[in-house]
Amino acid sequence: MFLKLNGLDRDNLQIGREQLISVKEAQQKLLSVFHPLESESIPLSEAAGRILSEDVKSAIDLPLFTNSSMDGFAVRSSDVNNASRRHPVALSVVEDIPAGKTPSVRLAKNQTARIMTGAPVPDGADAVIPVEDTDQYDPQSRSSFDLPSEIRVFRTVRAGDYIRHQGEDVRKNEVVLHANSPLKPQELGILAMLGKANVSVFRPPKIAILSTGDELVPVEEPLESGQIHDSNAYTLSALIKRDHGNPEYLGIIPDNEDSVRKFLETAVANSADLIITSAGVSVGVFDYVRTVVESGGELTFWRVNMRPGKPVVFGNFQGVPIIGLPGNPVSAFVGYEVFVRPAILRLSGITGVPRYTIKARLIDGIESDGRESYLRGILKYEDDEWAARLTGHQGSGNLLSLVQANALLIIPPGVKSLAAGSEVDAWLLD
């Protein structure tokens, strides 16, 4: 007991209260060192999910040429002003225009051209009559392949009907895509329509992942007494991929100063843009990450007023930014969401991606300890609002309670208890 108190006192003396910084301040310090990486040009076929590094302007109109939106007959609308099923109007067919062909004839009075969807509308025509509204339509089979010399039209049309006008979708010189967000499938489609075979995107950040701890064993190996499998590496790797980074797992670091230094040097040699470690950052006798960062680079902060995950190291090692997350799997996860995600988004060039934060009503009261807390919760939509309760045991080593959660409930700093019915902010996890 005495030893423990003694340890705590020593701790306070060494650290000084000012070094326990708020989540907000820590995020600001951290974000100020990250900037988007350089851009590169890549083939469109590889661009899904990559982050555009410049706005894309269209060099052409879309559609590029005025074309038919139906299979039918191009007409002059004035020729069919009085057409109906009882009094069809006869037109003579002067041309066949399948998609991909350029019309060669200008329609004169009472002339028509057979036209397919997507084919250019011939000069003289101002509308299209769908084949269903002519005597050329046979519902039992496809329309006749042979071009008729004359057709009968059963309806009127207004000028412009069934025509897609040049530029009605996109105008030449219009900005169609904005930089700084991940390319979606439909955006690849429009880039192809614009003839962009290559696109300019940000280089994705290379994120080195290191797990520290003598007790850790790779998932492929059996456990001996006192050992556990390294789980953080898998969670962190997947989170990094989700956030458009390229994770590179460098392995498990034994708990000694030399090994920690050696592995960090490997990460630097592999040109990591950011190093993420887990564990070895608290005040245990074998927690070397902070010491090594301090001696081989610069320590910006190492304690944040949050729960779980108070010990979070941030600084650089030989100039490469490093975030040392706590070892407990839930703390590592929360530390990632609070600190690593914003850093990776910044490096990736992604801006304006909101956190999906919603307001939720607590079903039961919650006790907190005054630190900014990120608690595992389950949200359910009932009676027109989100109702929140905590998942089971909130110990930061209990991963199942995170697996069962669909949100992190955020208790602001300074708040020690919240009554049932209070409103909290929640981050949706899925």
Ligand code: AMP
């Ligand atoms: P430490 O920060 O090194 O004191 O670790 C805190 C707790 O997290 C300990 O119970 C560790 O065994 C555990 N832990 C550390 N690293 C990992 C990891 N990569 N996967 C799962 N648990 C870990």
Ligand code: MG
């Ligand atoms: Mg450890």
